[in-house]
Amino acid sequence: MATQAMRAVQVTKAGAPFVCTDIPVPEPGRGQVRLRVHACGVCGGDAIARNGLMGVTLPRTPGHEVAGVIDAVGEGVTDWRVGQRVGVGWQGGYCTTCEFCRAGDFVNCVRAQVVGLSYDGGYAEYLVVPQLALARIPDELSFEEAGPLMCAGITTFNALRNCGARAGETVASHGIGGPWPPRRSIRCQDGLPNDCDKSRTRQGSTVSPARR
Amino acid sequence: MGGAAAIISTAGFAAAQTDLIQGLRPSGRLVLIAAEHGAALQVQGEALQFGRRGVIGWYSGHAKDSEETTAFAVLKGIRPIVETHPLANAENTFINMSKARYRAVLTM
Numbered sequence: 120m121a122t123q124a125m126r127a128v129q130v131t132k133a134g135a136p137f138v139c140t141d142i143p144v145p146e147p148g149r150g151q152v153r154l155r156v157h158a159c160g161v162c163g164g165d166a167i168a169r170n171g172l173m174g175v176t177l178p179r180t181p182g183h184e185v186a187g188v189i190d191a192v193g194e195g196v197t198d199w200r201v202g203q204r205v206g207v208g209w210q211g212g213y214c215t216t217c218e219f220c221r222a223g224d225f226v227n228c229v230r231a232q233v234v235g236l237s238y239d240g241g242y243a244e245y246l247v248v249p250q251l252a253l254a255r256i257p258d259e260l261s262f263e264e265a266g267p268l269m270c271a272g273i274t275t276f277n278a279l280r281n282c283g284a285r286a287g288e289t290v291a292s293h294g295i296g297g298p299w300p301p302r303r304s305i306r307c308q309d310g311l312p313n314d315c316d317k318s319r320t321r322q323g324s325t326v327s328p329a330r331r
Numbered sequence: 332m333g334g335a336a337a338i339i340s341t342a343g344f345a346a347a348q349t350d351l352i353q354g355l356r357p358s359g360r361l362v363l364i365a366a367e368h369g370a371a372l373q374v375q376g377e378a379l380q381f382g383r384r385g386v387i388g389w390y391s392g393h394a395k396d397s398e399e400t401t402a403f404a405v406l407k408g409i410r411p412i413v414e415t416h417p418l419a420n421a422e423n424t425f426i427n428m429s430k431a432r433y434r435a436v437l438t439m
Contacts, residue, residue, distance in 0.1 A: 126439070128421040137422045158415070161424050161435040169425070182437075206401070209391040225393045242421055244439050254397035259405045267411045267434040270391065273400045275339065278362045278389035284336035291335045293351055294342025294365070295433075 127243035129178040133171025137181075137242070145239070145247040147193035152250055154205065157262035159241035160184025162270050164209065168236055175236050182241030183209045183234040184270045186262040189253075196250050204256040207234050207241065208269030212249040241266075332382065335359050345370035357382040364389050 124141045131138050147153045159182040167173050168181040185207040192199055199205070213220050213228035220228050234240045234252065256265045284290050333354035340348050343365035349372045351361055359382075366388070378384060392400075404410065413436045416424040424435045 126418060128418060137425065139419050139421065156439050158439070159437045160413075161416075161421075161428050161431070161437060163428065165425060184436075206397060208394070208397050210393050213393070226391055242418065242437060244418075252394055254394040254401065257401055257405045260401055260410075263413050263415055263436045263438065264404075264410050265401060266436050267413060268400050268404060269397050271434060272404070272411060273392045273397050274364050274390050275341070276400045276403060277392040277396050278339055278364050279337075281389065282337040282339065282360050282362045282387075283358070284360075288336035289334055289356075291338040291351075291354060293338055293340040293347065294344070 125244040127180050129180050130168050131178045144245050147191050147247045149194045150196060150250055151193040151247050152189050152196055152199055152253065153191040153245055153247050154187040155190040156185055156187040156241050156244055156246060158186045158266040160267040160270065173236055180239035180243050181235040184266040185241030186256060186265040190245065199250055199253060205253045206256050206265050206269045207248050207252050208273055209233055211237055211252045213251060332356065337362060339364060341365050343367045345372050349373045352378055355384045360385045360387055362387055362389055
């Protein structure tokens with residue numbers, strides 16, 4: 120059982136430094152679960168909350184590369200149980216009824232929620248999220264490794280597998296931006312040609328076209 | 332033109348991304364997963380039309396995509412390279428994000 124108060128990092132004023140404070144441990148409502156957070160990646164997207172953008176209300180706890188363990192489940196939660204290792208990324212919930220959700224395009228939900236913007240995120244000892252936002256974490260991954268896969272990793276992996284390239288074709292990577300760490304390993308181990316390496320470059324510089 | 336079926340751009344720098352279009356083979360796609368705020372890419376329409384090339388954007392995914400990302404990491408032995416910092420140091424960790432090798436992660 121959780122304690123009554125927890126450590127959390129908050130944005131209290133747009134553009135101001137984060138504040139580390141004690142706030143009440145949140146309780147999961149219907150369809151929600153509470154996570155005991157073990158790790159949360161630090162992403163450039165956290166600047167949106169920090170700067171009070173995208174309609175965020177303050178105070179707000181940022182963080183959307185969350186990895187932890189389910190600590191409590193709310194009413195109506197049937198497929199998740201206390202003790203499961205789970206992660207939460209940018210996509211923090213969707214309505215299921217809008218035009219995009221009805222087509223299975225949940226990321227473009229017109230009422231999409233973003234973890235650490237629409238509600239408090241993972242820069243805290245606990246957070247509460249809708250069960251829709253939960254991803255199981257395999258035992259082979261540590262929490263520290265799993266956290267960044269929830270945003271940087273999924274963005275790169277999803278972009279790669281939806282880009283239209285097929286196995287054996289040349290894919291070039293450009294830059295060492297935020298999604299870089301997981302991507303580097305994907306490139307080397309996904310069966311893509313080694314000459315992808317020729318396109319590797321420093322951030323902001325021009326890349327030479329990869330050749331087959 | 333070049334020979335890449337796809338170019339994944341992780342560096343939000345519009346001038347470099349403009350140049351990358353030359354690296355696409357016919358039917359190739361430039362996929363932006365980072366963008367320079369307020370800056371436009373300059374694209375020759377002919378380079379897109381003749382050769383059916385494309386410039387598209389991407390970000391994130393839903394929870395099942397995240398599960399598949401972690402499953403792929405296990406399957407292929409992929410691990411992100413991270414450095415950990417205590418939650419109490421969140422401010423300094425955020426400010427120094429670009430110096431991390433390679434992803435900064437707060438631990439509780």
